[in-house]
Amino acid sequence: MTLQNEDVFFGGNSPFIDIAPSPQWGFEKKLKAHIGESSWSVIRDHIKNRVGGCCEFCQASPGGGGLFKQKASPFKIDFRFQRDTPAGTDILRRIIYICEPCRNTIHLRQTDINSEKLSPEFSPFRVAIDRLCVFHRRTPQQIIDEYKTLLQTAKEREDKISEINFETYIVENGLNRLWK
Numbered sequence: 001m002t003l004q005n006e007d008v009f010f011g012g013n014s015p016f017i018d019i020a021p022s023p024q025w026g027f028e029k030k031l032k033a034h035i036g037e038s039s040w041s042v043i044r045d046h047i048k049n050r051v052g053g054c055c056e057f058c059q060a061s062p063g064g065g066g067l068f069k070q071k072a073s074p075f076k077i078d079f080r081f082q083r084d085t086p087a088g089t090d091i092l093r094r095i096i097y098i099c100e101p102c103r104n105t106i107h108l109r110q111t112d113i114n115s116e117k118l119s120p121e122f123s124p125f126r127v128a129i130d131r132l133c134v135f136h137r138r139t140p141q142q143i144i145d146e147y148k149t150l151l152q153t154a155k156e157r158e159d160k161i162s163e164i165n166f167e168t169y170i171v172e173n174g175l176n177r178l179w180k
């Protein structure tokens with residue numbers, strides 16, 4: 001079962017670095033406030049159950065296992081957008097259920113900021129880089145170079161616009177169907 005018009009294959013089934021524009025930070029909170037707590041929990045359960053409660057990327061279950069043989073909890077809901085369309089709108093295309101270390105690979109900018117004051121051995125940023133190397137068979141330097149390029153592009157976009165329009169059609173229409 002999918003939400004209406006959701007593309008459950010959008011972006012494939014491995015993480016890629018997605019530098020969320022700053023107006024989009026805290027999107028889950030904003031969405032929850034917009035549709036209401038109970039509607040959000042219907043969506044959340046739906047997303048979790050359709051993947052059997054395992055991380056969509058590394059396949060770890062709450063008990064561990066998966067690609068990295070690590071305990072995966074806590075699990076997070078995350079969002080994939082088709083960014084910066086000709087209309088200037090970011091369109092929500094897919095909702096995913098993933099473990100926290102995999103989520104840290106996507107939101108590498110926040111992971112980087114959150115790791116600033118931590119020593120390298122406890123750095124979620126370092127773990128995220130290592131994970132991306134495994135997923136994409138690349139070297140840490142290649143991943144860091146890619147991150148820097150993406151960060152530059154995202155900052156240039158943020159400088160141009162103060163606000164980003166979001167299209168969350170799949171949630172609103174999906175909800176109508178799920179409630180029926």
Ligand SMILES: [Zn+2]
Nearest residue numbers: 055058099102
């Ligand atoms: Zn994972």
